[in-house]
Amino acid sequence: MDLLIFQVPILMVQASLDGALLGILFALIAYGMALQWGVMNIINIAQGEMVILGGYIAYTMYVMGIHPAYGVIVSPIIMYFIGWLLYKLVINRVVDRDLFISILATFGISILTQQLMNFIFGADVVVAQSNFGTTLLFDDMVTLPNAKIFSALIGIIFAIGLVLYMKKSKLGRAIRATSQNARAAKILGIDTERVYAATFGINAALCGVAGALISITFTLHPYVGLPYTVRSFMIVIIAGLGNLPGVALSGMGLGVFEEFSDYILGTEFRIGSVFTLLVLILVYRRFRLSRKREYLE
Amino acid sequence: MWVTMVSTGYRCSSGIGLSGERTIDELKINHDMEEKMLKIFHKTLVTTVSVVALMATAVTQARVDGDTITLGAAVSETGKYSTNGKHTRNGYNLAVKRINEMGGVTVGGKSYKFKITYYDDESNSGRAAQLAERLIKQDGVKYMLGPYSSGLTKAIAPVTEENKIPMVEANGASRSLFTKGYKYLFAVLSAANQYLEVAIDLAVEKNGGKPVKIAMAFEQDAFSQDVRLGIVEAAERTSSDIIIDDKLPKELNDMAATLAKVKATRPDVLVVSGHSKGALTAIRQISEMKVDVPMLAMTHCDASKLAKQHGKKSEYALCAAQWHKSLSYSDGFFGDGKKFDSDFTSEYGYAPPYQAAESAAALLVWKAAFERANSFDTEKVRDALALTDMQTFYGNIKFSSAGQNIAKPMVLFQVRCEGDECENRVVAPTKWASAELVHPIPKWSDR
Numbered sequence: 001m002d003l004l005i006f007q008v009p010i011l012m013v014q015a016s017l018d019g020a021l022l023g024i025l026f027a028l029i030a031y032g033m034a035l036q037w038g039v040m041n042i043i044n045i046a047q048g049e050m051v052i053l054g055g056y057i058a059y060t061m062y063v064m065g066i067h068p069a070y071g072v073i074v075s076p077i078i079m080y081f082i083g084w085l086l087y088k089l090v091i092n093r094v095v096d097r098d099l100f101i102s103i104l105a106t107f108g109i110s111i112l113t114q115q116l117m118n119f120i121f122g123a124d125v126v127v128a129q130s131n132f133g134t135t136l137l138f139d140d141m142v143t144l145p146n147a148k149i150f151s152a153l154i155g156i157i158f159a160i161g162l163v164l165y166m167k168k169s170k171l172g173r174a175i176r177a178t179s180q181n182a183r184a185a186k187i188l189g190i191d192t193e194r195v196y197a198a199t200f201g202i203n204a205a206l207c208g209v210a211g212a213l214i215s216i217t218f219t220l221h222p223y224v225g226l227p228y229t230v231r232s233f234m235i236v237i238i239a240g241l242g243n244l245p246g247v248a249l250s251g252m253g254l255g256v257f258e259e260f261s262d263y264i265l266g267t268e269f270r271i272g273s274v275f276t277l278l279v280l281i282l283v284y285r286r287f288r289l290s291r292k293r294e295y296l297e
Numbered sequence: 298m299w300v301t302m303v304s305t306g307y308r309c310s311s312g313i314g315l316s317g318e319r320t321i322d323e324l325k326i327n328h329d330m331e332e333k334m335l336k337i338f339h340k341t342l343v344t345t346v347s348v349v350a351l352m353a354t355a356v357t358q359a360r361v362d363g364d365t366i367t368l369g370a371a372v373s374e375t376g377k378y379s380t381n382g383k384h385t386r387n388g389y390n391l392a393v394k395r396i397n398e399m400g401g402v403t404v405g406g407k408s409y410k411f412k413i414t415y416y417d418d419e420s421n422s423g424r425a426a427q428l429a430e431r432l433i434k435q436d437g438v439k440y441m442l443g444p445y446s447s448g449l450t451k452a453i454a455p456v457t458e459e460n461k462i463p464m465v466e467a468n469g470a471s472r473s474l475f476t477k478g479y480k481y482l483f484a485v486l487s488a489a490n491q492y493l494e495v496a497i498d499l500a501v502e503k504n505g506g507k508p509v510k511i512a513m514a515f516e517q518d519a520f521s522q523d524v525r526l527g528i529v530e531a532a533e534r535t536s537s538d539i540i541i542d543d544k545l546p547k548e549l550n551d552m553a554a555t556l557a558k559v560k561a562t563r564p565d566v567l568v569v570s571g572h573s574k575g576a577l578t579a580i581r582q583i584s585e586m587k588v589d590v591p592m593l594a595m596t597h598c599d600a601s602k603l604a605k606q607h608g609k610k611s612e613y614a615l616c617a618a619q620w621h622k623s624l625s626y627s628d629g630f631f632g633d634g635k636k637f638d639s640d641f642t643s644e645y646g647y648a649p650p651y652q653a654a655e656s657a658a659a660l661l662v663w664k665a666a667f668e669r670a671n672s673f674d675t676e677k678v679r680d681a682l683a684l685t686d687m688q689t690f691y692g693n694i695k696f697s698s699a700g701q702n703i704a705k706p707m708v709l710f711q712v713r714c715e716g717d718e719c720e721n722r723v724v725a726p727t728k729w730a731s732a733e734l735v736h737p738i739p740k741w742s743d744r
Contacts, residue, residue: 008561018553115375123379125573127581127606134585141560145585218550219577223377227548262554268517268544270554 005263010141015259021148023255025217027248028155029210029228030235031162032203038241039179039199040095042102046110047232048225050204053113054079054211055220056121059128062215068128071212072154076205083204087197095196110225117222130216151213158209162202163244175199234278361673365412366402368663369438371428371453376420378445381600381652385445385468387645388656389413395630395640396660402667409667411660418444422452429456438462439675442659445652447471447489447520454482463679465662467655470619472523475699482700483682485658485691487707489520490527492617493568495709495725496594497531499615500566503592503736512541512564512590514555514579516571521545524570524596524617540564545571552578556588566592573601584610584741591737594709599650604712604719612714613738616721620651620691621708624729630661631690658691711735 005011033047044050057078058071090109094102132146166172177185178195186192210228214220235254239246254274261273361367370389373382393411401408414436418425425444432438433456441457443450443466450469454477457464463481470489474482500509511532515525522544532539540562543555552569559567567590569579576597583593584607598604598616622634631637637657641649662685667673670681686695686704693704710721711734722732 002558004558004561011557011561014557015554018551018557022551118375118377118379123377123381125577125601127577129607134587136587140587143557143560143586145582147585214550219574219581221377221574224548224550224574227550259554263558266543267514267546267555271546271548 002264002266005260010138011263012260013138014142015263016256017142017144018148019256019259020252021144021152021255022259023252024152024155024248025210025213026228026231026235026255027251028158028206028213030232030239030247030251031159031244032206033232034236034239034241034244034247035162035175035206036199036203037236039175040091040196041099042091042095042106043099043233044203045103045106045229046113046225047203047207048228048230049110049113049117050079050083050207050225051211051214051228052220052222052225053082053117054208055215056117056211057208058212058215059121059126059220062128067130068212068216069130069132069150071128071215072209075208075212077208079208079211080201080205083201083207084197086204087200091200092193092196110229114222114225121222123222125219125221127219128215132216145217147216151217154209154213158206159244159248162206166244171195171198234274237278238281361409364401364407364409366409366440366667366673367412367414367436367438368440368442369414369429369432369436370442371416371418371425371432371444371449373420373445373449374415374417376418378420378449381445381468382418382420384650384652385656386415387641388467388649388653389442389660391641391644391653392630392657392660396664399630402664404667404671404673411663413442414438418449420446420449422448425449426452426456429453433457433460433462439673440663440678441465442656442663443467443469443484447474447523448518450474451519454479457481461675461679463675463682465659465666465682467659468652470523471519472526473519475697475701479700481679483662483685483696484700485662485694485702486619486655487705488701489523490530491707492524492527492596493570493594493707494527494531495707496566496568496592496615496617497528497535497537499709499725499734499736500592501535501537503734504565508535508537509565510562511537511539511566511568512555512559512562513539513568514541514543514545514552514571514575515569516545516575517547518572521570521572521575521596528568545575550574550578552582553586556582556586559590560586560588564590566590566594568594570596573597576601576603577606580607580611580614587741589738589740593738598710598712598721600652604714604721608717608719609714609744611712612719612744613735614712615709615724615734616712618651618708618710618721619705620654621710621721621723621729622649623723623731624692624708626688626690626692628661628687628689631657633690637690654691658689658694661689662687662694 029051033044037043054075057075058068061071062068090105094105130147132150135144135146166176174190174195177190178192182192235247235251239250257277258270258274262270265273372385373379393413397410401410416428418428439462441462441464443464444453445468447469450466451474458479458481461481465483467485469484470486472488472490513528515521541558569575576595594615596617599618603611622638624634627633638649641653665687666678666681670677683696694702695704697703706726708723709725711724712719713722723729724732724734
């Protein structure tokens with residue numbers, strides 16, 4: 001156990017800000033997963049690969065001499081169509097089936113996407129340079145890369161945009177109706193097939209935005225998608241389906257918790273501590289549910 | 298399996314024939330069936346025997362067929378190691394081409410050519426072990442070349458050991474490869490624990506011989522943890538203090554916490570190893586967080602194309618390498634490092650990273666061993682390999698009893714930039730230094 005963070009309290013500020021910025025980025029990916037899980041009952045194992053693919057789109061722009069930050073506009077557009085196409089080719093065949101079938105199908109998509117990215121972009125680890133500079137606070141003791149601040153801002157904008165879209169637009173209302181009861185929505189004239197395709201497309205587009213942001217904040221490699229899938233899965237589990245503000249809060253909370261456990265327990269326990277927290281939350285929820293059940297009886 | 302099925306069928310038909318009353322027709326049918334079964338049985342037997350015979354011929358022919366010596370290798374063409382797999386294959390292929398052009402391998406007064414049978418291990422250790430079995434048992438390969446990465450070499454080594462097949466490997470540096478008592482494994486490269494030891498010695502030297510404060514962050518994989526062990530030993534030897542010792546997760550994408558600790562504790566040297574991802578993440582975040590350290594030492598700068606991808610942000614980083622083109626070693630096949638560099642570049646269109654150089658050196662070791670053994674007997678060739686003591690363009694090669702190359706030191710280069718052009722310049726060992734070490738690294742506010 002390392003007590004450095006208590007000896008140098010300014011590190012707490014650094015840890016909180018780093019964690020929150022990281023959490024917003026993960027929450028953005030989790031948003032898409034929560035939406036599609038809630039509407040289509042599909043757990044998308046290929047979520048991380050879609051993020052990385054979005055990142056490669058921004059990276060390709062960077063290689064072509066375009067600033068990678070424009071990737072947050074281009075990448076979601078391309079990814080929306082890729083998502084829509086994936087739905088038409090694969091997902092629509094498994095959407096009403098057992099959850100296990102859809103997990104297998106998306107697992108297949110994940111492997112295929114990895115290999116295709118490897119084939120097209122190569123197995124080298126790559127980065128896109130934003131050259132956004134750094135914000136220095138508290139006598140240079142707290143440093144915030146502007147690329148991370150930019151990522152968080154874009155993440156918040158897209159998250160708010162999504163919530164508004166779901167509430168105000170016709171398609172958003174159709175998506176919500178389908179998620180509540182697909183059969184009833186169909187009877188009332190909603191083209192659920194189109195709703196599903198759009199939902200999968202929106203998820204892919206959100207992955208595209210997150211990927212473009214990752215290309216300027218972290219690194220890209222065809223095989224680094226899994227941590228993003230796992231992290232977004234955890235955020236959704238903690239927040240619950242259909243709880244979009246909860247996703248944002250749980251994303252940031254997990255980010256901050258992760259940073260603090262890194263400082264206190266050591267980097268090697270960073271991921272482990274988050275998983276332990278997940279187990280504790282699930283056990284606590286079960287305990288609460290069982291008490292409620294007893295009361296009802 | 299076929300034989301068993303057929304013979305079972307044969308017994309069945311005889312069984313029917315013996316039980317109960319039978320008409321003449323029934324007997325005839327049974328007789329016909331028996332004859333048919335016998336025919337099938339004979340056919341299957343003949344086919345099986347021919348296949349086995351063919352396979353046996355293939356096995357005996359595979360190791361030395363006419364004037365060709367076949368070496369086997371499982372190297373990643375797909376998966377996460379595919380880029381380094383390509384460097385490995387290109388290194389092997391260039392050396393095979395060069396050796397064959399220059400007269401091949403002379404054994405028993407006759408000249409033989411090298412040929413390599415490749416399989417794609419998909420960057421997967423289970424697959425690599427399977428393919429090693431296939432190369433040895435089905436293809437009859439008697440001499441092996443290593444795959445790319447410590448992990449895959451660790452998967453293949455038990456197979457080659459069990460079958461007593463000598464393997465010269467060029468891309469497995471993990472120390473654990475040399476502590477298991479393997480007799481048929483020979484590595485031309487320096488072990489992982491030697492990678493960054495030199496950096497600590499250099500930091501102590503620059504500190505006026507006084508101990509230094511070390512901060513380090515290593516990925517949790519076999520190779521990086523071996524590099525860490527080397528640093529721990531160097532710290533003990535120089536009585537230096539390790540003030541940060543972070544073990545980065547394999548899915549590492551963020552080192553912000555480690556670097557914030559470094560900022561707060563101000564060590565004399567920061568050591569990072571986490572393959573290409575670790576090197577690129579470290580430089581990105583060190584530059585973004587304006588972390589000032591007098592010395593920064595890393596691995597995989599070459600493989601990650603650090604100087605190209607991060608440009609001036611990577612300046613002054615010290616990098617461990619197995620080989621650099623400016624070293625003055627030479628041999629009769631590739632000449633010196635610079636010649637190898639230009640030959641490789643004209644053949645494959647890119648400058649050779651050290652992974653390609655060490656792979657090419659493995660073939661030179663094989664050639665010398667065959668000629669010294671003057672035989673194709675695996676035991677004799679293995680003994681000749683063990684006695685290797687030679688110089689190649691890549692460095693001196695002499696194996697310890699554990700099969701580790703003990704004759705070649707690691708080199709350290711420093712990334713130096715002129716304008717926007719950055720390149721790697723050797724700074725240690727001083728014998729080959731082409732540039733003076735810049736120490737301490739200028740502060741970010743002055744850069």
